[in-house]
Amino acid sequence: MKLKKNIATSESGFIFNPATGDSYSANPVGSDIILLMKDNKSIAEIKKNITSKYDVDDSQFDKDYDDLLAQLRDNNLLEH
Amino acid sequence: MKDKNKKGDRPRYTVAVTGLNAIDSPGPGMAVIRAVREAKDYDVRIIGLSYEALEPGIYLHDWVDKTYQIPYPAAGSESLFARLEYINDIEKIDVLIPNFDAELHNFIRLGEKLRKIGIATFLPAMDQFEARDKVNLYAFGQKHGLLVPADRIIYKVEDLAGTAKDFGWPIVVKGKFYEAVVAQTLEQAQKAFHKLHAKWGLPIIVQQFISGSEMNIAVLGDGKGNTISAIPMRKLYITDKGKAWAGITVEDNALIDLAKKFITATKWRGGLEIEIMLSVDGKPYIMEVNPRFPAWIYLTAGAGQNQPAALVKMALGETVEPYTTYDVGKMFIRYAWDHIVNIEEFQKISAFGEL
Numbered sequence: 121m122k123l124k125k126n127i128a129t130s131e132s133g134f135i136f137n138p139a140t141g142d143s144y145s146a147n148p149v150g151s152d153i154i155l156l157m158k159d160n161k162s163i164a165e166i167k168k169n170i171t172s173k174y175d176v177d178d179s180q181f182d183k184d185y186d187d188l189l190a191q192l193r194d195n196n197l198l199e200h
Numbered sequence: 201m202k203d204k205n206k207k208g209d210r211p212r213y214t215v216a217v218t219g220l221n222a223i224d225s226p227g228p229g230m231a232v233i234r235a236v237r238e239a240k241d242y243d244v245r246i247i248g249l250s251y252e253a254l255e256p257g258i259y260l261h262d263w264v265d266k267t268y269q270i271p272y273p274a275a276g277s278e279s280l281f282a283r284l285e286y287i288n289d290i291e292k293i294d295v296l297i298p299n300f301d302a303e304l305h306n307f308i309r310l311g312e313k314l315r316k317i318g319i320a321t322f323l324p325a326m327d328q329f330e331a332r333d334k335v336n337l338y339a340f341g342q343k344h345g346l347l348v349p350a351d352r353i354i355y356k357v358e359d360l361a362g363t364a365k366d367f368g369w370p371i372v373v374k375g376k377f378y379e380a381v382v383a384q385t386l387e388q389a390q391k392a393f394h395k396l397h398a399k400w401g402l403p404i405i406v407q408q409f410i411s412g413s414e415m416n417i418a419v420l421g422d423g424k425g426n427t428i429s430a431i432p433m434r435k436l437y438i439t440d441k442g443k444a445w446a447g448i449t450v451e452d453n454a455l456i457d458l459a460k461k462f463i464t465a466t467k468w469r470g471g472l473e474i475e476i477m478l479s480v481d482g483k484p485y486i487m488e489v490n491p492r493f494p495a496w497i498y499l500t501a502g503a504g505q506n507q508p509a510a511l512v513k514m515a516l517g518e519t520v521e522p523y524t525t526y527d528v529g530k531m532f533i534r535y536a537w538d539h540i541v542n543i544e545e546f547q548k549i550s551a552f553g554e555l
Contacts, residue, residue, distance in 0.1 A: 126451060128529065138451040140413065140529040142433035 121189055122199045123157050131155065137197060145196065149174055150188055214291055215512060216247040216319075220257025220264065220300030225441045225537070228299040230499040231256050232508045233264065236297075238501055239509035247291050253550045259541045266291070269553035277306040281313055293319045295515045299492050301377050302331060314485035322423075322470045324491060330535060331466065332489035334405045342463040346458070347485045349408040349477075360389045363406045364401065372407040375400035380442065382409060410487070412479040415450070418493065418500050419459045420507045422514060423469030429505040429523045430459035433496060436531070444496055444534075449503045451528040458484050471497070471507055496532055503530040 123129075128136040133151030135144040146154055149170065156166045168183055176184070192198050215236055219227030233246050248267035250258050268287045271279045285546050286410040287293065296319050298307040307314075315321075316543055323329075331340045334351075341348030349372075352363045364371050366384065373389055373394035374380040383389035393404050420428040432455040438444035459474060473494040475487040493508060500507040505523040514520050549555040 134527055141436065141450045141529075151516040 121157070121192075122160070123192070124197055124199055125156065127197055129154050130192055135197070137195070140196070142195065143198075149176075149184065153188055154192075173200065201415045206415065210242050212243040212245060212247045213294040213516070214247060214514060215485075216249055216287070216293045216296040217264075217299065218251075218270070218297070218303060219251045219497055220248050220250050220255040220267070222256045222260075224277075224439060225443050226495040228493045228495045228497055230263065231495055232297055232299060232493055233257070233502040234498050235506050235508040236512055237263070238506060239512065242512070244512075245291075247287065247293060249287075249296075250549070253546060256539060258549055258555055259545060263290045267549065267555050269549065273300075273303045273306055277309045280306050281310050284310075284314065284319070285317060288317055288319060295320045295322075295512050297493075297511065298323070299319075301491060302346070304338070304491055319517040320517075322511050323465070324423075324469050324472075326465050329491055330467055332472075332491060333402065334376070334488060337486065337489065341486060342462070346461065346465075347409050347483055349485050349487065351405055351407040353403045354393075354406055355402050355404075357393045360393060360394070360406065361386055364389060367406070367408045370409045372409050374405040374407060376403060376405070380407075385536055387465075398508070407487075408478045409486045410479055412477045412485075414454060414487075415453055415476040415478055415484075416444070416447075416472045416494065417459045417476065417499055417508060419463060419468070419472050419474060420510060421463040421466070421468035421472070423467060425464045425467045426522060427460045427463040428510055428514070428520055429500060429507050429526075431455045431500045431503055431505055431507075431526055432456065432459075433499060437533075446531065446533045447496055447498065449526060449532045451527055454484060458486075462486075462489070471511055471555070495535075499530065500526075502532065520521065 126138050133146040135146060152170060153166055156169060169183055215231050216316060217229045219229030221227040222230045236244050245265050246258050248264040249270045250267050251272055257264050270283050273357055298304055306324050307321060308329055311321050330336060335353055338348050338351050370382050371389060372380050372386045373383050373392040377400050379396055381392035383392050396404055417430055417431055417432045419430045422428050432450050432452050433447045434450050435444040436445050439445050455476060462474060469495040474492040477487050479485060479487045497507060503526040505526050510520045
């Protein structure tokens, strides 16, 4: 899954969709994941990065990652 | 380019502007003035043209150098011309930018006479102006392949029920010049009909309701079919009168293409605002076309396409190249401000019609 190319993100977790004018705030974990997605990292690379940085196991990561993707999809922030 | 009144290296133009009512449902005048004052290659002296003594712009002397009251549109174009002749004898106006829907008819009619006394305008032709009128918009959309919600022009409150039956609830009940009410029931629709009838007269326009997100585009056409600027904006904060109190520029090529299609079809001369409803399935419906700059027009200057400043140059016969880029994510947040005024100033504008 890829973020739309024009989506603007910042390290503070601010996400801006220039096509709609909508903006969102992500928590630190969400923000890190989104920045890694923006860098075109694979899901394996993202998982490795997040599980080493935060106290979270693989299954919890998978669940949270799926939740985040669902939210991004619902808000039309992912490529179709 | 005129070189009269040169100040430094830049020419200085006298620009007259209406719409000084910077209130909760603001006229575009102050935003136009602010943008024109930021023009890079000329200076301006601003002449305000007001209708009422309490229009805030009259008293904002840092922005408006001198204000004259002008007759209401209902007084007719001859009465307006006589007043403008008097003002022009004193001020030598180079460009006049009217900003109210209701006054445009008179200013368009006077275009040639104004030009003969040295006042340039940059307005659409009367047929262009009429084609985008609420009353004709659906037919206009059909003709040019633009999506416009179905509508019906009605003169009697009894016609509401049948129209709603055809369109399905809710319906949008719109005044001839301004205001629209989304009515969920016949009772609400009847109430809206009577209110808008009393305020703006007949006919009343009943429009099919389109659900979606509202976008607005400020557009400037050169009168030859070229789009000089098109800036799409999404309202972020809307007042109870439906006016944007905050907004943000967005990047949407489909909206810009729509604006260009409109300008190509009409060869529109001057500024306009296209109100769009992006339906849930992403189709852009034109809800309304306002034949003048919107009150949020200063955002175009903030985003890098100063439409009022470009309009002044085109009115004076200069060629302006179409803008190609603008800042996406540029926001405006409007604010209200209590301006303190001495009674003597109010007396002057009230008694003499000048300040």
